[in-house]
Amino acid sequence: MKVNDSGVVIRKMTREDAQAVAELDKACFANPWSVGSFEYEAAENPLADYLVAQGGDGSIVGYAGIWNIIDEGHITNVAVRTDFRRKGIAEKMIAELIARSSASGVARFTLEVRVSNEPAQKVYRKFGFTEAGYRRRFYEDNGEDAIIMWKE
Numbered sequence: 573m574k575v576n577d578s579g580v581v582i583r584k585m586t587r588e589d590a591q592a593v594a595e596l597d598k599a600c601f602a603n604p605w606s607v608g609s610f611e612y613e614a615a616e617n618p619l620a621d622y623l624v625a626q627g628g629d630g631s632i633v634g635y636a637g638i639w640n641i642i643d644e645g646h647i648t649n650v651a652v653r654t655d656f657r658r659k660g661i662a663e664k665m666i667a668e669l670i671a672r673s674s675a676s677g678v679a680r681f682t683l684e685v686r687v688s689n690e691p692a693q694k695v696y697r698k699f700g701f702t703e704a705g706y707r708r709r710f711y712e713d714n715g716e717d718a719i720i721m722w723k724e
């Protein structure tokens with residue numbers, strides 16, 4: 573089932589979502605962010621724009637965020653709960669973030685992704701992101717390199 577007919581709604585992340593988002597972050601990443609970090613992103617960081625995907629039962633099944641720094645958008649996180657993957661949820665969240673940022677004057681987008689994370693690279697390539705370089709040993713947990721991607 574695709575996102576449009578799966579009962580999943582994409583909406584702005586609020587401070588009240590921080591706990592659930594942090595739990596999903598922990599399930600998806602080796603270096604998870606704290607609840608406080610997501611509270612800050614939702615309620616205080618003037619550069620941040622975060623979205624969540626909410627399932628029909630009210631649970632948070634995905635989230636994605638961006639920092640808009642003048643005319644550059646830095647995509648900071650994208651994650652979807654395992655049982656909700658391949659339904660177009662990441663694609664929909666990223667499309668919405670890019671549209672919102674573009675509307676507020678952002679002209680170029682960038683992100684870092686693990687060399688081994690082919691699913692995420694495929695999603696980003698679909699949006700026209702291309703490899704621009706590497707950050708060597710960027711990820712502390714295993715010393716993996718990051719690919720830097722840009723979409724102009």
Ligand SMILES: CC(C)(COP(=O)(O)OP(=O)(O)OC[C@H]1O[C@@H](n2cnc3c(N)ncnc32)[C@H](O)[C@@H]1OP(=O)(O)O)[C@@H](O)C(=O)NCCC(=O)NCCS
Nearest residue numbers: 600650651652657658659660661662663685691692694695
């Ligand atoms: C990467 C991630 C966010 C993708 O979320 P998703 O909602 O499953 O992605 P979508 O359904 O929107 O996929 C869009 C397209 O990306 C590509 N894609 C996504 N996952 C893929 C996979 N596992 N293998 C191959 N292609 C994949 C496909 O082209 C897909 O379109 P299709 O299903 O019509 O073929 C998800 O796998 C995830 O949360 N991974 C763990 C966290 C993570 O690595 N985040 C990115 C950090 S940089």
